[in-house]
Amino acid sequence: MAVSQVVDDTFVDVLIVGAGLSGIGAACWLQRECPDKRYVILEARDAMGGTWDLFRYPGIRSDSDMYTLGYAFKPWLGENAIADGPSIRDYIEETAREHDVPAHIRYGHKVAAASWSSKDACWTVEVEQPATGARLSMQARFLYMCSGYYSYTQPHRPEFAGEADFDGTVVLPQFWPADLDYTGKRVVVVGSGATAMTIVPNMAKSAGHVTMLQRSPTYVAALPSQDTFSRLLRRWLPERLAYRLTRLKNIMSSITLFWLVRSQPKLASKQMIQGVSDQLGPDYDVKTHFTPRYNPWDQRVCVVPDGDLFTALKAGRATVVTDEIERFTADGLLLKSGQALPADVVVLATGLTVQLFGGMQLTVDGKSYQPSELMAYKGMMLSDVPNLALAFGYTNASWTLKADLTARYVCRLLRYMDRKGYTVAVPRRQADVQPVPFLNFSSGYVQRAGKLLPQQGARRPWQVHQNYLRDTVATRYSRLADGVLRFGTKGVMP
Template sequence: MSSSPLSPDESPLDVLIVGAGLSGIGTAVWLQNECPGKRYAILEARQTLGGTWDLFRYPGIRSDSDMYTLGYAFKPWLNARAIADGPSIRQYIEETAHEYGILPHIRFGHKVVGASWASTDALWTVAVVDVATGVTQPMKTRFLYMCSGYYSYDHPHRPTFAGEADFKGPIILPQFWPRDVSYAGKRVVVIGSGATAMTLVPAMAQTAEHVTMVQRSPTYVVAMPGEDAVAQRIRQLLPERLAYRLIRLKNMVQRVVVFWIARQWPKLAKKQLVQLVREELGLNYDVDKHFSPRYNPWDQRVCLVPDGDLFGTIRAGKASVVTDEIERFTADGLQLKSGEHVPADVVVMATGLTIQLFGGMAFTVDGKVHQTSELMAYKGMMLSDVPNLAIAFGYTNASWTLKTDLTASYVCRLLRYMDRHGYTTVVPRRQPDVEPRPFLDFTSGYVQRGAHLLPQQGSRRPWQVYQNYLKDLFTIRFGRLNDGVLHFGKSQN
């Protein structure tokens, strides 16, 4: 897709959206539908829309939650596959952009590198770099909406190991999958135990001689049907949109209940999850070693494998799991600390993401620079003492879009409220008696590595970040806007 240059007549905008991925496109549709008079633009640093679903092109790339909840509330997911592949998700986002006329509002190849708020005119001045030319231009907007994701597109987490230079084959990062790599008939090692590794192993095992997943410690893994039989039956019986809403509700409630049970009775949940794997792999497989984590369920995300494809490849002898630590690379594989040597012709480093909010930029408010880590999140979607700004940040235990849809709906309600009362500014003011807490109560490696980059949450509402859609539904969609924490103002100009 081509890049459209910025033009002076676009300033000041009513809303500037940063990022044309799943969140950004969805936010634009909400804005058009709920605030049709608002002038907006979307800035996207890359030359295509889709975000994560365009960036990742590794074999088997797919959703790790069902598409009835990862899809938008306003656009039914009609594909039979509930756990969808990357190209299908990218097509869904593109269809949405075309269907709702979003494309003319997107400026591709434009990267936001800074944002400065001035209370005197109640405007953000955003520094925007034209990626093709390197030229930086200012852009003004009344409201800034960050939909740029939470991880670095340029720098995945990439640990180094002794002896890498000795290895004769390619070492591949999934985030930058090369188009010309061939692994057919070869021995492949995938380093990692997260969703990316769980996806790569069965996909690569289709043509590789053998795939070995080398993990330092186990992850909870559960098989899930690729197609939702109940959802398909509901779609046969009810009109399209009504069926979609009912399926979304079913899946949302199911996720909330399962998560609640796992948190209330972690030992029981762990026993059940491990037993399900044992039923897949048989009594002779060492499930306790390879699929029984040291942590409780949902201390880290539980990996879904559609139709149990990972387990199927293990049963077929096409893939295996090794739980050990890597001592060094050798010319033809990995030497492990236990003394075992794992042969390899190709090594894939599925070692995780690097957290980076807002492309690493800081916000300046009336000359004062605010680092994100010093701020507190209001309802998980605005930042303390930063005016006229919203962030799209989804759930870690459910579909990302459930929260970003709620956030977009709330922001639209907020903008309409401000228009009715003649307000030009809104800012959450941090309360001194609210104690800081980590933004994410999650022990995953990428969260722990990047915890110092995330904002804080608070010890009580409205500063708490719920990982619960039903709680958020009531506090965000139906809660009072003028709650004493949000402070509204009128421009002096």
């Protein structure tokens, strides 16, 4: 277990929940822009890194380029733009050390409940220590939730008929066994998302054969693992400048491409499917296995670096089957079409279970709230909940782009409150703003979480933009005192 230096945790200015990519970034921004603020990070697990420490399945990697998944203030110097999980974890840890963040992390501390008191203008947070069973309380002026959007302990795990009859091994990517030996074995990976498309080509390197079993196809794009533009810039420019220029190029490219795809979905769909056909050849059944029933970016597009999935398929080391499971059998799976898939190992890459706030209970002056009852303000604060921010990244771009903007906004807000003598900031919900879903996305995990996520509003500042430029204006240059975000002092709720 990692060890932190002991500091006074009785009362802090900012309490950050989660020591993953967002939490470490939030701490670094605080130290850069609000160096006088006392803060602590509570992390339920025994290591920093969040997703990039939790997931250990073969080939775990980013599906965003590291020039945008990386922090704005910390250049990514790795060779690959699409990086593997251990490299990303090392990058997070290095960033934390450079800013002395580890001294502020409390590992093995799980937040169970948070209660706001207007009388005291602070949060009281109830914390569990699972290793010892102990409970403790902390107080903070500002609560910053960086615990992600899914449960670390409960992945989405559908039950299938006949599982008890299966003589092989069933594996969940979220809990990958370190001692799993699949050399020469028959593997079936159930799923068609980013996790499945990462696992399949990597397991295929040593497995006897790997089958990706999907209910329906997903849009897939092959991208180079290295960024030629970045490599060229780094030959002639200082590293930090080269990083910033590459980051800007990738941000603008992704915004432009997303706009083009959304404005011309039929053309974009045709071109993306043709791109797969070009990779696999004219004899491959692209219509069945790589032609989705939805428009591009109704769900996240899967990236395969250097076309590794297609390479495995062409080499015969992997196969895609589009069908549904009827039941498990002793030696594999029986599909609804009647086809039998022999398997020694079945990997259920069936998705995540959405969970906000790490599952904690949220109370404001004695009134309990569920996330679904609240409306997101600028995609980072919640209606009628004082002194709380939420890190939630983009669905169509890098998570960190939005997390960085949120962290800088929080710092700007804290400095403003100090200058004006305020101790409370709360966005007040407007009765005439019509609610709409928080995410306009048809992915399974989003649809399953419809009643778990906050709402967004039909107009600013309640809209959740999936656009970095619009969010930059909204968070860095717009007025803080906009009439919706209200300010007050201890004992008086604005």
